[in-house]
Amino acid sequence: AILTSEEQQDFEAIRGDDITVRSYKVESRITSRFSHTIVRSSMVNSGSTPQSIAFNVQIPKRAFITNFTMNVNGITFVGSVKEKAVARNLYAQARARNKAAGIIRTNSQDMETFKTEVHVPSGSNIEFELHYQEMMHRKLNLYEHTLHLQPGRLVPQLQVDVYIFEPQGIATVKASNTFGAQFADLIKVTSTKDKAHIVFKPTVQQQKQCENCTESAVEGVITVLYDVNRDSNAGELQVSDGHFVYFFAPSNLSPLPKNIVFVIDVSGSMWGVKMKQTVQAMKAILDDLTIDDYFSIVDFNHNVRCWSEGLVPGSSIQIADAKRYIENIKPNGGTNINEALLRAVQMLVRASNHRVIDPRSVSMIILVSDGDPTVGEIKLSAIQKNVKRVMREEFSLFSLGIGFDVDYDFLERIAMENRGMAQRIYANHDAAEQLRAFYSQVSSPLLRKITVQFQADSVAEVTQNHFDKFFSGSELVVAGKVLPSESNTLTSLTTGSAARLDIILETDADTTELDAELAKQQHSFTGFARQMWAYLTIKQLISERSLATTAVKKRKITQRIMTLAVEHQFVTPFTALLVESGDATERLLADSPKDPKHGCCSGGGSSGPPPVEVLVYQPPPWVMPTPAPSMGEVLEGPKEEITLPERVNLVDND
């Protein structure tokens, strides 16, 4: 990090006898909803003794780390993604020679913590650089890009840049922060027709918690929200680098009527704030129903009860009655998820058989639960089988898991298997608002049975192209490889059914135009389509793997994931990042993080930030710190003297 003279002055002013951060820079390049983020930090051990310097970054769980590099006094450590077994083996060899340092990755709710610490002599300069990529999912008409900043100290050169390039044009863009109102004006947003630049560059004085403070107030999240222009309902087809991405987000279609059975866990563990927030959310959700919608409520603990045995229209009288029913629920007893879900499915089947509901409507079960089954069928795999057996093709199951006592993986699996999705609700957050927000996402189904097709022999290795439903404000994304062709045009054909109509939509794209455009853009993420295709494919394979019924199938999927992840350099649950010094003698390993332990941290009722797992750093007993060289020795002495892994950090999940 080359500092300007002014920044150098700041640096000297804040330099203490500890660790000084010279620069902390975050840069995101978002192109067509796919982002590549780089977090760079340059630090100095300003103390007179050797110290540990840590680099700690929070990244969204849905992102894949693609690289991590480190430079310690001119010695560069370069990362590469390898199959997990290969990476672990190489790492173990280094460890056996006391030449290994660690990277710790831990999960907390929807974020992952990436942390590494290196022990370096006094005067050492260290630069860290972490890269990760993610696809932004459109929710409630917006794409959200979040950046967690935690420089930890005042920094002479602190800068965040988010560059957005959306070929079809940017409709809206705004940015906010959680650091405090005083920072609102420091986040500058500039945008043109198809580009936006969000920059945050506070001076040292501006970073301070108060005028004479030495602590930084910059710790929190910058959120960028934006949406793109859409010329038509037919979607947007983009071709770049031999890959295509198709975005489909029609609007201006009337929502389909819905048939919803709300299945609410009222076991003892829901007692208190969780139930109160669920009631609050349910009241708002019920108010959203229209006379065209049909609904019922099933509440369960060890027993299963129904507010109404059959589906009823969302009239004001029924809604008022349902609200009264929910308000009077007193949570107690065990959890019989199996029976409750089966009852909900029966209700939908009966309504469908008796033609109570419009055949074009959308039928869904929304399950809200905060714990594992304790009564009746408690084997998760058996519940999964039972539900799948009775569910019909036209029904979907959406699961909401409140708190940490719930097996979220199970809820996700059962939802995915039944054409729905799952969401975690943080009980210590504003759970009512989270429940409502989730409902808003699924409350306006606009299309059913959507299929995206392409001309024969024009594409290959297409990601999921059949979708059960499209919800207003979201977006369906299909990607694939473009096969060589004499034509410069790629055409997609999308079919779907809306309220009473069937639609066929055609979209075409020039296969050369976008690459020419990207080449002109200084801050675009070239290669986005290739990475996005791999990202989507891997995510889908991971989902498929969790539903695979045999070990052979699982193994095959794992192998495919590994091959793709290594080729596209994504750190997935099946690959690891091995960070090596130039001569490959010293190594670090970024392995898979673990989910918070099931039941470890059940949500309390308080509000505030989500709990983050505490990282305990314990040097192994064989670590032998060496005497610190003087400043002069470090800066001028031969590089060989500054060996990194004099002390080795813990890899907690290796």
Next chain:
Amino acid sequence: PHFIIHLPRSNMDICFNIDSKPGHILNLLSDSGTGVTVNGQLIGSKKVNKRTYFGTIGIYYQPDGISVIVSTDGITMTDGRNNHSFTWGSTAEIRQDGIRISIVKNSNVIITINNSTQVMVLLHRVWKKHPVNVDFLGIYIPNENQYSPLVHGLIGQFSIEPEVILYDIHKGADPLKKEATMEVKGNKLLVTRGWQKDYRRDKKRGSNVYCWFIHNSGKGFIDGHYSQYIVPNLSSFLHMP
């Protein structure tokens, strides 16, 4: 807007202009027997006292309660509470009950009702910064459409081909344009030979259709006065006295 009426039995094309005011809605086809009505709303050019064009076309099919509104911005289909909009930006086909809407990207839309009535609306885009011209629509209604005997409207009335006698063809005031006398619907009219454009095949230049031009907004050729075809909204049926 210009009207071109093809008379197959006489093997002749007749043209006329209707110069009403921007905002007025003209009934083009009204068939209370089949429940189909087609209306066009006029827009003016950017300069006043210039031409008028069709800016919006409304097609309403009463039995299903479906209306299709085609404007220079997009196509909207409404059935009671449901409202679905599509832009000109993509090729699309939409089917609901007996209605089929086929949109060809930035070009035209064909609305077919029960496979018996078809209406084609052509989009004419002009240079956005043009000092006078605005985007407008053209409408084409095939002679093969099947109507009930109750059909009427500025175009609908010609589904039953009127008897036309043309004679006394002579040079006119403009030597390039011949004149003649036409006897139609009991009226004797002085008509002028001219041409209009059919833009279905070539949207930029169009192809010439030679026709006999009726002056005074089709007076004498159409039933009554053109002002009798002005209706209150885009889904109105025509009530002729």
